[in-house]
Amino acid sequence: xxxxxxxxxxxxxxxxxxxxxxxxxxxxxxxxxxxxxxxxxxxxxxxxxxxxxxxxxxxxxxxxxxxxxxxxxxxxxxxxxxxxxxxxxxxxxxxxxxxxxxxxxxxxxxxxxxxxxxxxxxxxxxxxxxxxxxxxxxxxxxxxxxxxxxxxxxxxxxxxxxxxxxxxxxxxxxxxxxxxxxxxxxxxxxxxxxxxxxxxxxxxxxxxxxxxxxxxxxxxxxxxxxxxxxxxxxxxxxxxxxxxxxxxxxxxxxxxxxxxxxxxxxxxxxxxxxxxxxxxxxxxxxxxxxxxxxxxxxxxxxxxxxxxxxxxxxxxxxxxxxxxxxxxxxxxxxxxxxxxxxxxxxxxxxxxxxxxxxxxxxxxxxxxxxxxxxxxxxxxxxxxxxxxxxxxxxx
Numbered sequence: 001x002x003x004x005x006x007x008x009x010x011x012x013x014x015x016x017x018x019x020x021x022x023x024x025x026x027x028x029x030x031x032x033x034x035x036x037x038x039x040x041x042x043x044x045x046x047x048x049x050x051x052x053x054x055x056x057x058x059x060x061x062x063x064x065x066x067x068x069x070x071x072x073x074x075x076x077x078x079x080x081x082x083x084x085x086x087x088x089x090x091x092x093x094x095x096x097x098x099x100x101x102x103x104x105x106x107x108x109x110x111x112x113x114x115x116x117x118x119x120x121x122x123x124x125x126x127x128x129x130x131x132x133x134x135x136x137x138x139x140x141x142x143x144x145x146x147x148x149x150x151x152x153x154x155x156x157x158x159x160x161x162x163x164x165x166x167x168x169x170x171x172x173x174x175x176x177x178x179x180x181x182x183x184x185x186x187x188x189x190x191x192x193x194x195x196x197x198x199x200x201x202x203x204x205x206x207x208x209x210x211x212x213x214x215x216x217x218x219x220x221x222x223x224x225x226x227x228x229x230x231x232x233x234x235x236x237x238x239x240x241x242x243x244x245x246x247x248x249x250x251x252x253x254x255x256x257x258x259x260x261x262x263x264x265x266x267x268x269x270x271x272x273x274x275x276x277x278x279x280x281x282x283x284x285x286x287x288x289x290x291x292x293x294x295x296x297x298x299x300x301x302x303x304x305x306x307x308x309x310x311x312x313x314x315x316x317x318x319x320x321x322x323x324x325x326x327x328x329x330x331x332x333x334x335x336x337x338x339x340x341x342x343x344x345x346x347x348x349x350x351x352x353x354x355x356x357x358x359x360x361x362x363x364x365x366x367x368x369x370x371x372x373x374x375x376x377x378x379x380x381x382x383x384x385x386x387x388x389x390x391x392x393x394x395x
Contacts, residue, residue: 003028008056011036026068028056038064042075049082098183100143100174101136104128107177115266119244127170140178145188149195161199168192205326206333208340214392216329219322221393229318231289232300236315236331238282238386240338240357242269243331247309249299251290259283274358277379279386338385347384352377
């Protein structure tokens with residue numbers, strides 16, 4: 001006769017355990033202690049097996065019957081439900097071991113081996129640390145969009161909108177790495193693309209008027225701070241690289257016979273080596289700088305340690321001392337200045353200007369072609385640009 005909740009509640013303990021059957025193999029084992037345990041007896045390949053479903057009333061009669069029905073389906077398919085449960089437990093243990101924190105560490109190790117720039121690794125590590133604080137110990141498959149969004153909203157609440165977007169991007173990269181390695185099933189950040197506040201992108205300030213540019217160049221020439229800082233700004237105006245590429249430059253990268261500066265791939269934004277033609281004006285500045293710092297490794301060592309470069313704020317701070325605000329000019333702005341003036345001149349192929357700025361062509365075939373095809377034009381353009389800067393300064 002089938003069991004009911006009333007019957008189960010009225011089962012009294014005896015000196016020895018005994019069982020009371022339900023149907024289709026399910027029964028309750030009543031222990032001397034009074035515990036009533038759901039069990040399922042089955043037979044597979046001529047052998048009898050026993051499966052435990054838990055203690056009543058923690059497991060209800062309805063739940064026990066559902067578990068029995070699931071086990072019966074496995075038996076009918078020739079699958080041992082006890083072994084299936086063991087395998088499921090192992091799988092769950094493995095999934096629980098695959099926490100976001102552990103997989104993020106693997107992802108960080110991967111991009112380190114790939115040669116990402118130290119500055120990039122530092123930023124990625126900081127974003128991962130923010131995520132780890134909130135959900136690092138959770139199994140990666142248990143992390144939902146809502147959990148990630150809660151973390152992102154903390155940055156938004158502090159008006160750190162760009163930080164929130166970068167954390168989302170970094171967390172998404174960890175999930176994509178996990179998916180590619182069979183450790184996760186989906187990326188919860190995908191659904192959050194439109195969930196965050198998008199701040200209007202503000203272009204870096206740059207002077208594009210030639211008369212104003214001449215005034216800036218004269219102000220730099222008369223700068224009364226560190227001489228190496230003045231030389232750095234004058235060089236940056238000519239070579240128009242990213243400030244960080246010049247700030248971290250080493251003397252070994254310069255070929256004074258070929259008049260070329262080769263910036264190694266690991267320091268470039270797109271991880272591709274970049275060659276910069278050096279006109280005579282740049283060579284003159286470099287030779288002057290070499291008298292001051294040429295005995296060391298770096299072109300622009302810190303005043304505190306000769307083995308460390310100047311800080312990323314040094315050049316911008318010098319512009320502020322010359323009364324140029326952040327809304328008027330930045331060290332990065334020399335790139336926009338060059339791009340605007342060179343394009344407006346109509347003298348140079350747009351692809352040559354893009355190559356000079358190390359803006360990489362996405363198509364690999366076109367990129368290989370452009371790298372070689374525009375070198376001679378870039379050399380002439382560098383000479384033209386340096387001459388133009390000299391003329392503007394002298395006005």
